[in-house]
Amino acid sequence: MPLLDRRHFLGLALAAALSACTTPPPAPPPGPKLLVLVVIDGLPMRQVTGARSQLVPDGFARFLDHGRWFSQAHYGHGHTVTAAGHSVMLTGAYPQRTGIISNEWRDPATGGPVYNTGDAAYTYLDNPTAPLSGTSPRNLKAETLGDVLRGRSPSSKVIGISGKDRGAILPAGHLGTAYMYMGETGQFSSSTYYMSALPAWVKDFNAARPADAFFQKAWAPLLAESAYARDVPDGQPWQIASGNGNRLPAVIGAQMDAPGPRFYGNLLASPFGDELTLAFARAAVTNEQLGQRGVQDILSVSLSSHDYVNHAFGPESRLSHDHLLHLDRHLQAFFQFLDQTVGAGNYVLALTADHGFTDTPEWALTQGRDAGRFNNGPSLAAVNAALSARFGVDKLARNFSASGLLLDEPLAAERGLTFTDVQAVARDELLKLPGVDAVFTREQLLGSDTTTSYLEAMRKSYDPTRAAQLQIVLRPNWIFSSRPGGSTHGSPHVYDTHVPLLFWGPAYVGAGEVPTRVEIADLAPTLAAIAGLPAPAQAQGRDLRLSAAAR
Structure with missing residues (x-):
């Protein structure tokens, strides 16, 4: 049974802690009440700094103007894809230790397909479960920071939320709870690995059908045309035109009679996918009382839409640039919600990405590059x-x-x-x-x-x-691809490894740019130090000493 499996894992963690000393483990030391990890799927650091003059005051600029940020943060592993990156963030370990070598791979013994979070023993709740669906962290070989926290403080909550199953499951670890967007129904759900039935607040959220509010809503550019002068214009032959089209404004659900699976899937490739995911995150903070119960909690929110946009249109496109600006405004609203709900001095924010992105090869060729x-x-x-x-x-x-x-x-x-x-x-x-x-x-x-x-x-x-x-x-500038357009990632080249690593929490992290090269494997040991916890057992990164910097 899944709940028994999780209790067994928790029991092992507690036993290990007890065996290290002759007295019960101490209560967690004073620290932030809530650690919040925000992941922007498929966001290269160059896009953040490139748009800096156009950012709103309290989205990405909260980190750049008032937080500690690392301008040369990279992934150390070479196959830079979504699952691998998400496995590194809160374990501090590379795929050689986490076992999450890719989004999918083939079993060397049989040649059969394996999905990174696939586990046929479990199914989605209130939603269909297709073969190879992501339903549990069984394939993750390393513990996460959330596993460390719950091993010491079982009443703490660790929640992972994402538009993608892997974006929710891998940061949540073995002892957390994952909620992911269901592309066929527009709902958020979990799996039987975590629980036997969805909580009432999740059922209420889904019953309100919030995804339907975006049906036939237009994604329009935020700024005047001159603001996008450096971008590749819309409608290029290499920009994927299926889904929501490849020009702005784009109406989500155009030429559809009513919301359905195709609309719910297309929603993720627009700013509205992130808006919906953050609405669910706010519901989780409110209903689970994260950071408001006298114990430390961890919330991971992985926003998937930028990845879908960059895959379809390339990071060089106006569509990608405008999506980043919409995302910036959604983040500002979410951070201000956390200020009001948890308290600005009670939580720490970290923001990163699971990988960067390659320019579309056809665009690179027009610039004289071999691609x-x-x-x-x-x-x-x-x-x-x-x-x-x-x-x-x-x-x-x-x-x-x-x-x-x-x-x-x-x-x-x-x-x-x-x-x-x-x-x-x-x-x-x-x-x-x-x-x-x-x-x-x-x-x-x-x-x-x-x-x-x-x-x-x-x-x-x-x-x-x-x-x-x-x-x-x-x-x-070369990519693995059989498609006639769009772009991707997955290489050890700098455009795929260089991502944001941004922190905010005035009492804990200090402020200012750090130009020293660091790695995303350093994130988990650093958050562990801020929270007063040991780093995860398999971690290969190092504590970046933000607490000392803040003092």
């Missing part, structure tokens, strides 16, 4: 043709998996082939393909070389029990 799309299908065929010609065995390469190519090691053994030879031929063929910069073998990834470009970053993304044997890095 392109690496299509997995033809590339797999080319590698298998080379392997078949060399060894006389078909389909030795199973498929692409996360950031790598998965080879059929059992088949190679069955045919009496030396696997290192198979690896070498596949690697050499991959390096011939357009856009490929580097390919690393399993032996390199498990080795100790720290000088080869990209190798250490890809090593931090590599869990040998889950990852493909060959890991691939594309050249700058």
